[in-house]
Amino acid sequence: MAKKDYTDLAKTIIENVGGPENINSLIHCITRLRFYLKDESIANTEVLTATDGVIDVRQAQGQYQVVIGNAVADVYDAVIKALGPEFADPEATAAAVAATGGPADTGDKTIWDHIKGGTNSLIGVITGSMSPVIGVLAASGIIKGLLALLTLPQLGSLLDAKSVPYMTISAMADASFFFLPVIVGFSAARKIGGDPIVAAVIGAFLTYPQIVDWGRSFKEMFAIGGFNFQFLNYTYSIFPIILAAWIAKKLEDWLKAHLPNYLQMIFTPLITILIVSTITIIVTGPIIQGLANGIANVITWLVSVSGWVGGLIIGGFYQVLVIFGLHWGVVPLVAQQISANGASPLNAIVSTTMVAQGAAVLAVAIKSRKAGVKELGFAAAISAFCGVTEPAIYGVNLRFRKVFISGLMGSAVGGFITGLMHGNMYGFTGALIGFPSFFDPKNPTDLNSFYAFLISSLAAILVSFILTWVWGYNDEMAMTEKKAPKKLAA
Template sequence: MAKKETDYKQLAEEILALVGGEENIDNVIHCITRLRFYLKDDSKADKESLEDLSGVMGIVEANNQFQVIVGQAVDEIYKELTALLPNQQEEKEAESPSRFKDQKTFMGKVRYGFNQVIGVITGAVMPIIHILAASGIIKSVLAIGTTSGWITESGSAYLIINAMADTVFYFLPILIGYNAAKRLGGNPVLTAVIGGVIMYPSILEAAEEELLILSVGPVDFPYVAYTYSIFPMILAAWLVKILEDRVRKWLPSYIQSIFTPIIVMSIVVAVTFLFTGPVITWISLGLAEGLQVLLSWNAAIFGGIIAGLYQILVIFGLHWGIIPIYVNDFALLGYSYLSAIVSFSIVGQAGAALGVAVKSKKPKIKELGYAGTISAFCGITEPAIYGINLRFRRPFIAASIGSAVGGFFTGLLRVNMWSIIGSIIGLPSYIDPDAGINSNFWYAVMITILTLVVSCLITYFWGYNDDMKMEQKREKPKNPGKVVPE
């Protein structure tokens, strides 16, 4: 264990130096496999040397971020990295590089605003993604237990396991509000309390009974149940941040600690109940219903296109902007057709990496191929993409074709998903919590096998041979005017 920690510390130090040092960093966050830097000057980062580091799988520059792909050890590396950045605050808003703040053009402002919104949304959802996935799996296992008779709905085991599975969804507004406030640099605890207010049992009962908060002429303002909701609390976190800063400026210091929370809570709760909450909830439902419309037009073609192209978003790190849409589907509907479609793109990448591993006689290539395959089976595609598929190019094309086939049949058979985790490890996600194992699950198993086989065979017969050379990293150009110390 000590060796691992030492290796992560050394890697963090090397990464920090090669991105231009602490003075070149506005902020750094991370997702499941990537360190996402907001740099002041991207040109100061030594991209080629970073790609040559053992433990770095690749570099992506997208969405105003300089992304260093390090795989599933990202948590450990991030901890070591932030320990080297005493002036960095994790709670700080995920801001774009300084040069984008100074944009005077309309498009520059739009670009900056868009990146701010995406940064806050992903920052709010990302810390609980694994918990959401785990809870979905528990729900699926509980469905198997109840339909098979192992667990009865009136028993204590069902009560406890169901609470384990449902808690993260039920209290989602509190968790989302807390995380969004941290990302915005606001007050996480105050925001979480506001999340608790809108979920208070008597409030939920009033929403269930369709009671009204008030009526103004012909306009009614009904109570809305915010359990399982995301976007209303993200906006509430932003309001808390703005209001708290301003209220503290208005109030004398000796009454700030008491009256600031009172004023902020009163305003934000009122705005959330009367305006932002209902509007955002209606928009969220509209997005979900819009997806259903797209699927109703031609679900097979829609599924094939989305699944075939989805991993391109992963390459540029843009897939994190779509994940909140899945979570919103799960929160409002309990399921997500979109998540089911893109899940098979993960299987496609696994199949291509497996095809390379099976065909190659080179030990290093076999090791990379099998490692990428296993990682993709567990829902993480970066090792397969950057370790093998993209570097030989054709395997990535084969994976995209296999994924498109999987997405086509997913749409054709209307396969649905009840948890956010995909690939082989996520097969229980296709079990209907109400109906148990039915045709939806077996369709998912069939499509998983089909996608895996198609990607693997195309790669085996067309996408790879041992005479192919892995894409070489470019040599860093030398500056003849610079004296390099020996």
């Protein structure tokens, strides 16, 4: 099958975001082109939302987000080809992020403007750092789940957990999690305009075997006034390396401004690696890792203690975050839960919300006699069942608002059951395609989480589908026109 040509769509998008002269930089996540524009007010949102190939437009986090769907990477390539590679330059993106989040810097910024700008920048950095990594983590999670499935006695223990094939394939899946600081460090540095290789080396230092061994045993580095500084284990971690990449970027900029050119090639990375690595293991790493573990543990505790209450609330409202692209803030918390406890009850609940929105749009596709709605609905349902709900939400569900509400009700029921059964996920991939993530690699015979997945997913599908069918949709309903959204306040 020939690859689809997105040249015309790219030209339309560029023209209606204000042309190349209005674009500072451009990145993309799983479904959205995320523009940093000089002036969002001149973008022609109404034309874009009515353009074939564009699902919707959102303005949030200081970004002008054009929702494309699963073809976003191809559309991004076409846009960059039309604009020129300088618009994908990390330094330009970093400058745009830094300038995002408030009125022009005329000296009249309020404290709120600075807070807003800082919040937008933080969310932008987390989004840009994690977006390229999610696919790899999802794939690794599926591999781990399938391995656990193959070791089940109920299936005849098709694979021995101590066999060479098992351990080899398990190492392939574990690599992305174990060396997460290396991958995220590289990605974060690219996002903020730093040196990706230097950031990756700092991440490699954090996962160096000797450092990991010392971290697991909390070996003491030194003591000051009775306060012991200890090594920590940073495998599977995200936040410490993101901050390290930011500090490295600031230090690199200072060194480039003060070192002679003939010294920069060697001494800039030398000084940066030494100083930032030391700061990370002594100061910022322990503080951030402690806070991150604390937040992850609190969420885990709340979900486990509240059970159905936490599941009902998170399940009922999570997909609302997706509307504004704020769900990316949850990803590091899921990673931290898996890092700290080996499992994420939060992600188990989130999984049911994807299934519910997929079931809602599937009901529309089956019930409708309109060819266009059917085609869009079936494609969006497949995407949602594979863990990406934006095509369903923007393409159909939000435009028939009762459909979206039906999906929320279904996901609330699914979350309720997941919380009630104390379901866990042991990987990142959710929705129906993520079923292997509900097998515990350390205890494959414990099927509680898998049963929670089956029952909650079935309930979410039935509730969302039936509500949409009898209440949420009929062909006489007018599809709400895609309108320019109000800009989300940070």
